[in-house]
Amino acid sequence: MTPFAIHAGLMFDGTNMSGPTTVFVEGGRITGVDTTGALPPDGMDLVDLGADAFLMPGLVDPHVHLGFDAGPDPVTAFIAADDEELLARMRTAADTALRAGITTVRDLGGRDYLALALNSGPEILAAGPPITTPxxxxxxxxxxVEGAVALRAAVRDRHERGCxxxxxxxxxxxxxxxxxxxxxxxxxxxxxxxVVDEAHRLGLPVAAxxxxxxxxxxxxxxxxxxxxHATFVTADGVDADPALLAAIAGSDVFVSATIGVVPGDSPLVLPPEVAKRVQAVHEALRTLYRLGARIVLGTDAGIMPVKPHDVLPYAISQFTAEGPSPLEALTAATSLAAQACGVSxxxxxxxxxxxADLLAVTGNPLDDLDRLRDVRAVFRAGVRVR
Ligand SMILES: [Zn+2]
Incomplete structure (x- = not known):
């Protein structure tokens, strides 16, 4: 692949901001980053995205289900589909994510190992079928699967298959x-x-x-x-023990908060009991943020109509309601999410x-996170997505 350069008026590198920046790309990788504002040398192919373009790393969603169709009853639809139908659906879901600038997704559970067979769309970090009880x-x-011997074998099997x-x-x-x-x-x-010991022995992260x-x-x-999720639910409410919240915040564990919904035309009216519970879950998340927990945004895309496979930009914006600044929210969905997935x-x-997984949007999302949905360009491994 011929080397080329991408220029944009603003650049967020996953942690920090810069002004006019030129990013050099070759063989699917980033080979140089020039934040002096200079354009590339004459003769080099240039994609100039414009002074009003905001270039950032492609988004990372650490928790999706490509096999769920974000319809009214995703489980029934999932079970009814044969493998071929399901694969076609998963490909559509993956493409939907990529067009929104989500260049890496972690598929935290689908049928068998179908997600390993997908080769289009974002990079897919697949879990295969979630380990669960009969x-x-x-x-x-x-x-x-149950029992220590079978659990260990299940982890090995996933490792061997390439999960x-x-x-x-x-x-x-x-x-x-x-x-x-x-x-x-x-x-x-x-x-x-x-499960944890065997996975770590094989170099695989565990998402619980x-x-x-x-x-x-x-x-x-x-x-x-x-x-x-980390919702702290009980049989009839929510019980977020302050000592446990502090222990989580004091550890290295990532909390993958299942937030992010596409806002509807009319506000959702919940029964008082449910509303109380939702509020308590948000309060726990706010406390975790305040205490310094490592929070990423695993949207659970696909599980309901308000969670389509491109819901992550909404999650980033909605996360700021729990305390983070726009810059922190962008970090949570890029560099921090990559760390959570072990691909930093x-x-x-x-x-x-x-x-060279990149997203460029029009305008500055730090002023208005809705700008994230005004996609100007997406690159996946150095190839522009059309
Ligand atoms: Zn899930």
Whole structure:
């Protein structure tokens, strides 16, 4: 591939801002970053995005489900589809994400290992089927397993197949009829430790789906890499223990907050009991932010109509309601998210040696995060997305 340069009026490198910047690209990678404002040498191919363009690393969504169609009943649609239909749907979902500038997604659970077969769209870091109990949360994806020997084998199998992460359904969830409720744990601390130790031995991060406080506490103690959801729900409310919040904030664990919805025409009216619970979940997140926890935005894209596969820009904007500045919110969805996924050497930054996964938008998102949805250009591994 011929070397070329990209010029934009403003640049966010995943952590810091610069003025007019030229980024040099060759072989799918970034080979140079010039923040002096100079244009590239004569004769070099140049994509000048304009003085009003804001160039940034492509976005990273650490928690999506490409196999869920963001329709009114994604589980029924998922189960009804054969592999070929599901793959076609996943490809469409991946392309939707990429067009919005989401250049890396972590698929935290789909049918078997279908996500490993996708080769278009964003870079896909696939978990394969989530490890879950027989009849447990999302067991229909094909990852039901119990007992230490089988759990260890399940982790090895994922590693051998090329999965980039191990996903374990540590607590119940909301989507699977007949499975444990979200506040109940599905695995013992000993079982979890087997999974974490084996995954880490093989160099794979562990993403633990954990709603209930016992599951969140176990996840932290076992040394998982990310706690997905972390809603602290109980049978009838939310109980975010301040000591546990402080322990999470004081650790290296990433909290993957499931925020981000496409706003509707009319505000959502929730029953008072649900509204109270939602408010308490947000309060816990606000406290985690205030205490300095490492929060990333795993949107759970695909699980409902308000969460299409390009919902992440909304999540970035909505995250600022919990306390972060726009710059912190952009960092959470780029360099920090790449760290959470274990790919910070290649993703989430505009720096020499990183993959040339780039998003340019019109205007300055630091003034108005809605600008993130005004996409001017997307590059994936140095190739402009059309
Ligand atoms: Zn999920």
């Amino acid at each position: 009849g447990g949360h999302c067991h229909f994806m094909g990852g039901a 980039a992460v191990v996903k374990i359904m540590l607590s119940g969830g909301n989507m699977t009829p007949g499975s444990p409720p979200p506040h109940e744990s599905q695995y013992s601390p000993a079982d979890l430790r087997v 789906h954990a709603h209930g406080t016992p599951a969140i506490r176990d996840a932290l103690a076992a040394g998982v890499d990310s706690i997905e 050497d290649r993703k989430g930054r505009i720096t020499v040696g990183a993959d």
